[in-house]
Amino acid sequence: MKKLWGGRFEKNTDALMEDFNSSISFDKKLYKYDIEGSIAHAIMLGETGIIKEEESHQIIEGLKSIRKDIELDRFDFDKKHEDIHMNIEAGVIDKIGEVAKKLHTARSRNDQVALDLKMYSRDSVKMIQTLLKEWIEALVDVSEKNIDTIMPGYTHLQRAQPITFAHNLMAHAEMAVRDYKRLESWLNIHNTMPLGSGALAGTTFPIDRYRTCELLGFESPCLNSLDGVSDRDYVVDLLSACSVGMMHLSRICEELVIWSTQEFSFIEIDDAYSTGSSMMPQKKNPDAAELIRGKTGRVYGDLMAILTTLKGLPLAYNKDMQEDKECLFDGVETWIKSLSIIIPMIKTMKIKFKNTFEATKGGFTNATDLADYLVKKGVAFRNAHKITGEIVLDCIYKGISLNDISLEEYKIYSEKIDDDIYKYISLEECVNKRNSIGGPSKEQVSNHIDILKKYVNTLSTISDI
Template identity: 55%
Template sequence: MKLWAGRFQKETDTLVNDFNSSITFDARLYREDIAGSIAHAAMLGKQGIIEPHEAEKIIEGLQAILADVEAGQVEFSLDNEDIHMNIEAELTSRIGDTGKRLHTARSRNDQVAVDFRLYVKKEISKIIGMVLNLEGVLVKKAEETLDAVMPGYTHLQRAQPTTLAHYMMAYANMLRRDVTRLEDCLERMDECPLGAGALATSTYPVDRFQTAQALGFRKPTENSLDSVSDRDFALEFLSACSILMMHLSRFSEELILWCSWEFKFVELDDAYSTGSSIMPQKKNPDVAELVRGKTGRVYGSLITLLTVMKGLPLAYNKDMQEDKEPVFDAIDTVEMCLPVFTAMLDTLTVRRDNMRRAASGGFINATDCADYLVKKGLPFREAYMIVGRLVHMCLRTGETLDTLPLKDFRSVSALFDADVYQALELKTCVGGRKVYGGPAPDAVQAQIDHIKDFLKERGK
């Protein structure tokens, strides 16, 4: 018999039973459900809502169930609909009528809200740790490539010289924002909905501060109606995960380009590449491609939950059962992508010569050429036009700015002198960009040091 069967005179149709059930996916909340029930039972006993010996018996029963679930000795049933009813039914079957007292002053509405928050809190901490590990690899790669000159791009066209270290720290800064977004999400959701009841709390003298503290929350939620209706914490989490995956996807796109024969800036380790079933020469960046593809799954989870929530009146509605699967899928996806992406990045080989060769073409020192003239007193717009004419001249003659004869420089401006070649050296171009945040080695080292401090503050 279902725990809510008193009002009903018919058994639930099998189709409805299967359709209504969530145990197939919310079973993963068993630890959080048992933890919430233990905290609730302890509070009931302390407040005299049930006898202290009954609370002790319930807590011991729940602890035994947890151990048996962990050992694979408990089988959940579709007839009990969800994880909450499965645990309560199992408890009652073990300790008798005392188990029926557990649900005093509680609803499944606040029960699922606390379970879900506990679970997402735990997974946020795990994901933050994974992102920090990736940041550590980026720091290591950056320190190894402070002098690895490469072209920087806009519109996927060679634009200005930079270094691989500068690139690595760009992604490190993105990931730092991801960490702080997840930390902000964690702080905002650190409120306990247990005790809100179905929507209007209870006539029993429950102590919500006790249960909040017992479960590791900063405080109880402020409004009971909002407590059971709120899924903002899940939406904010999915939003942060979507942005994180977007960053991984952009990075994946770069790596996919860079390990192609057209670039050959990096080579992926054999352990993080795959081959072709028909073309024996192929070495495919499948890990990066899958990360790029799986980003869409996480976006889909965010859109799913936004759509579920957009038209719901207060308080709980059965639609909200659809909150868990997208969150679970996003968690599984992110936690699958981060470690393999980190290992792939950690093991790749940097092809410095190819990067340097690419940086020598495409006139990426053209801006530096214009700046050379500006430093000699010419307005930038005039310098820009002169260098544009020089580039056109090089395209006609097959030269680069580095190889163009001095007489050709002087044919467009008498301000050019032999020192122009030193100014156009890639090392000079990169090393001169010492502005805070720039690609000069000292500037990048400062960025590395900031990320190291960030990691150290978080125990990494």
């Protein structure tokens, strides 16, 4: 088969080279963007008189017919045509004949693939933002239902201070908000159109790039043709956002895995998102959470792959850049799948509030409050810290909590301690008097929930676009 680019070649491509060179096995995913970009290009060519209006209409109908064939699974992708661009162009030529050969006027596969990949990226960003909105809503909803569920807060995975389950989940909601805004920044930075850059130096034809931008929903054409075909910053930035987003999911999944153990027993993950053991009949494993945690490293690998590919490339297009697609597709699809799983998993998990409360009673999580109490009675903080540490040590030896010490015993350590100490170091009081902005008190967490409810109502979803 003679290649559409094969005029200067005397020999056919070696079979091994043909297979090695072909990208159709994965870039066929871009078919709708390739066809949409080609339709816009054909419209522009007809409107500017570069080709006849009648020819433009014929080409557009041919492209629409190919799109229908692909959607009905009756189009044969052929690796001999190498990539999605040549497969579609060859298909249109078969459909409508010689006139289809005019479609590629004033463009190159270099600017064509940059266009397709950027359009795929843009749609992916909007899809992920829709899922992130749902993720924030799920975290807010579960938080609102658990605003009084007291649990230990941890540092170094050691019980530290009492908080609420809502306060913990709302921390993850803040991460999701940053993920959404990071993608909003992607849209602000990268919504420029590479089509019209040609192979690297534009074109001699009087194309109207602003018209093509209008047809394809870009803010403006890229202003340097070399950069237009060389730029893959949008791939790097999207994979970077995927990596950060997956890291955020991995962190909450780590907590879910720990909390679902019998040692913690804070939550039970729904059967729909758990699996069993082929040997041990009692097992219920948090596999969905573990898989998300595991897939995070894979997305990091996708980011490192594209960074490594690009780091030594001269301008403009190089065949190395064919390697951008598989890592981008994998990173994007992994984040989408992970969000699609974790949203219903969070909504359906059971929270064992009695266990979280009992765990908070242990570990002296109210010790900081005892020190604060002494400070408010006039004791210097360092002295209060020392006194509290001595009281904790005594409790450890006796196997009791701070709430179990008699007032007489407290006064051995400091005459400043009165019977109001018991209310002051009660867990509910410890949580709710931490009422500074961002704190775990019911008032502050309620305010945070209201703020995020209003925020998500301002966000667009894929159905709104």
